[in-house]
């Protein structure tokens with residue numbers, strides 16, 4: 129990622145106005161730098177923003193405001209761009225990129241925050257003065273036009289009708305690419321009301337969840353310790369109300385790790401599935417950075433089992449080793465598809481296998497504000513091929529009678545149902561679906577007809593994790 133490039137000019141140079149007076153306040157400057165790095169350099173907001181906040185020495189309310197502006201602007205980019213195009217009278221893509229990013233931040237403040245309109249306009253014009261000095265008059269005029277309506281009125285003016293073009297309407301109104309809206313609607317059985325609730329949830333700030341590692345921490349006690357609340361579904365989950373989770377002693381000393389509750393549930397489901405015969409050899413075929421391996425490793429420790437955690441990317445394999453220190457886990461930095469070729473990955477050897485496959489990540493858009501704009505439908509072909517190959521390798525690795533859990537953090541049916549059905553069909557081994565619903569906590573609502581399970585942000589407060597559990601015959 130190219131996040132380091134944001135600081136090519138010093139903060140003082142960028143901020144100095146006439147007479148050395150700081151022209152732009154530091155949180156807005158930081159948000160601008162982050163949004164520009166994401167749009168210009170393909171940086172990731174969750175990596176670049178913390179670096180900028182550190183470099184600028186922003187903490188507390190200033191850091192929170194910069195974060196809100198950055199994430200909000202990136203999430204709402206589609207709607208903001210449509211509005212800016214209309215307000216500017218020209219395609220937003222034809223506006224000079226630094227001025228365009230400043231306008232996006234200004235429009236976000238006008239339409240989605242309580243910042244008074246005059247402050248949003250004047251601070252953005254100040255910003256434009258430093259990044260595109262010839263465009264201050266243009267920026268002022270565009271933002272005054274934007275400020276003339278609230279966001280609902282803009283959507284009403286610009287979006288197609290919900291009756292004749294529901295996907296187009298939802299895409300513009302809730303700032304998701306059309307192909308993503310279509311994929312969500314399909315995965316939700318065509319229910320556009322539910323699709324709308326999902327899109328709204330995707331634009332919210334996601335909560336931080338901790339996983340209290342079984343045998344090392346208790347969720348209720350950990351919730352008391354960190355001032356959080358025990359999770360609604362996972363017995364290991366703790367909901368944090370705020371603050372930096374990395375600073376918590378429980379995380380620093382390995383009793384807990386940061387992990388979405390949905391990820392906890394699908395990993396724990398593999399461990400909970402009934403199994404006859406030996407149960408000591410567990411395999412995680414796509415382990416980096418080690419969230420699910422951390423939970424499975426802790427469960428393995430309680431059951432005298434050992435987890436082999438495979439990760440193809442070297443730096444991510446190192447993260448897995450860090451995340452599983454002290455647990456009965458062997459980390460292999462290799463390609464999971466080498467089952468049967470790598471002596472450490474023999475065929476018909478493992479009792480329980482997790483394939484947490486690389487995917488589009490459309491189920492965790494809340495956490496990665498830029499990813500909805502970066503992902504393309506054309507990504508699907510290569511990803512689904514890799515998913516099929518990895519699931520095929522898992523089915524070779526598992527012993528007859530053993531279990532394979534196939535997991536994605538995407539609800540796209542091509543990555544979920546189609547991949548599982550195709551991989552099982554091509555595997556050449558007998559495979560049965562295990563009903564995954566009873567493997568999740570009793571009473572969990574909205575789990576559908578089975579045998580697979582799809583979790584949803586708007587139904588469960590989790591990422592949209594998909595789970596299929598297969599038993600090799």
Ligand SMILES: C[S@@+](CC[C@H](N)C(=O)[O-])C[C@H]1O[C@@H](n2cnc3c(N)ncnc32)[C@H](O)[C@@H]1O
Nearest residue numbers: 414415416417418419420439440463464484486
């Ligand atoms: C969705 S992530 C896994 C997340 C992880 N299970 C966790 O809970 O932290 C998929 C991982 O698979 C890895 N990967 C991609 N292709 C692979 C392959 N052929 N063999 C093994 N790992 C692979 C990626 O580098 C990435 O770290």
